[in-house]
Amino acid sequence: MSRVLPYPVLTAALLLMWLLLTSFSPGQLLLGAIVAVAASRAMAALQPAKPRLRRWQLIPWLVGIVLLDILRSNIAVVGVILRGPRDHSAGFVAIPLDLRDETGLAVLACIVTSTPGTAWIEHDPGSGVLHIHVLDLVNEEDWVALIKNRYERLLMEIFE
Amino acid sequence: MTAADVLLWSVTIAQTMLVVAMGCYTYRLIRGPRAQDRVLCLDAIYVCAMLLVLTVGIRTGSQIYFEAALIIAVLGFVSSVALAKFLMRGEVIE
Amino acid sequence: MTHAADLPGWAALLTAALVLVGAALALAGAIGTLRFRTFFERVHAPTLGTSWGTGSIVLASIICFSVLGSRPVVHEILIGVFITVTTPVTLMLLARAALYRDRAEGSGNVPAHPARRAGALKAEQDRAVDGGR
Incomplete structure (x- = not known):
């Protein structure tokens, strides 16, 4: 087979x-x-590295969460654009990731970048530190918690 | 005013908006200031052109435009990746 | 536009609304690239058009042709999937290229290179060890 x-x-x-x-x-x-x-x-x-799917049942749930989050951040980013460029503070956020699976990281990169308002900048495979750029940066901790709790935990369940 | 008229008008308005969007991106493409801004705008112009072709398909009721839109999307992706790669090292093939 | 008369009212209105929403999102993204000042802010703007902008126009096309042909026509979903998968790749490559160029010029407020950061840390530790000796 x-x-x-x-x-x-x-x-x-x-x-x-x-x-x-x-x-x-x-x-x-x-x-x-x-x-x-x-x-x-x-x-x-x-001979690419073969991705392992541990719990594929969670994938529809992940897709649903991501579509909803993209919709919400679409509205937020349209708000930022209409309010004008001075009314927000953009910046880089460093996030220590525990996710090591390459496929999981690739999926996380696609999620983060296709969401308006966040962009994947750089991931260091040695230390696992990820830099993202956030358009409307109010509180750094919120973004770290969002990525880690909302996406990373789910991706680790699916791929690791 | 029937529903068909509403559809005709909103497709016309949508096409106008997409053309204005392409105009904005073209302005940024010419203004720059850096090369990465220009590549970003070129990629966005490809996406807008693809959406425009899809709306033309809705307007004419013809399925042929779907394939044109798919080809524009594929070519846009390949050219943007090649340009981004070029910016990173100054060479497309290493 | 003779085929529009064949569409039932609800389908025509739904298609019209979705097409308008998609085009408005694409336009908002374009205005965003004009208004933002740095490249890393501008990277966020086109994703408006490529996420739900493309999504809603593709959905409008699916509804329009499915109702017209009175059978499900879903091949437009390929465009949606393709754009969703490829745009992040392009944007990531561009962001990395911009990062590389900014670092090479030493300009802009970009995070330092990880190897250099680690190197600086190691040098500091070495100095501490030397000092202890």
Whole structure:
């Protein structure tokens, strides 16, 4: 099983994408399956580190939280832009992270950067210190607590 | 005024807003001040153009525009990454 | 715009509202890049257009074509997923490039390089050890 389908999730995602791009028919299903299996085996030849999913049941919960937070910070950032540039204080925040899993860090980076109002700047893998830039910085502790309690704990449960 | 008229007008207004947004980004692209600001604006212009193509698709009721939007999104991503990489080291391929 | 008449009223109004919200968010982001003064503030502005700006226009397109074709048309979701995954990558690379350039010039209030920070710490410890000896 693992030799034929080294990355089952990737294969399924590629097949789904193929079917979304073309219209659904048995022929397209077959062709898409061939392409997806071939592509995932090509991926295996590259030998990337294989991500482990411990508790994938939590992923929909994470997606829901992130979509809601992005919506809220959209409104907050529109407020900052309309109030004018002088009315906020932007700055860097250093956050000591306990998350070490590479996939988890990549997901955290995507979450932080795609949320308006926070941007991932730099992560030092040695010390685990992450720098983010926050647009509307009122209290540094709040942001550290937000990242650590809201996202990092969930990501550690999923990936570690 | 029927619902179809409302849709027509709001798509027109939305397209105007997107073009104004692209104008703002173009102004920032020309003004700078740094190269990273210009690359950021170029990426944002690609996204706005992609959204504009999607609204044209809604206006004309044609599915062909979806593929154009997807191609713009892909090309925008690749070019922005290449430019960002260039800024980091001064070379695209190391 | 003959097909708009085929849309039922609720779908047309919902599409109209979503398209307007998305375009307004994109415009707000563009105004943000004009108003903010430093690059690291400006990095936040385009994410308005790429998060829920793109999301709501994609949703409008899905609703419009699904109701028109009276079958679910969800391939627009690929654009949403693609933009959500790629924009952070671009912005992170840009932020790192900006950080690198600012550090190389020694300008701007950017956090110090971690290796240099660690080096400074180590030098301090060495000095303390030397002093103790």
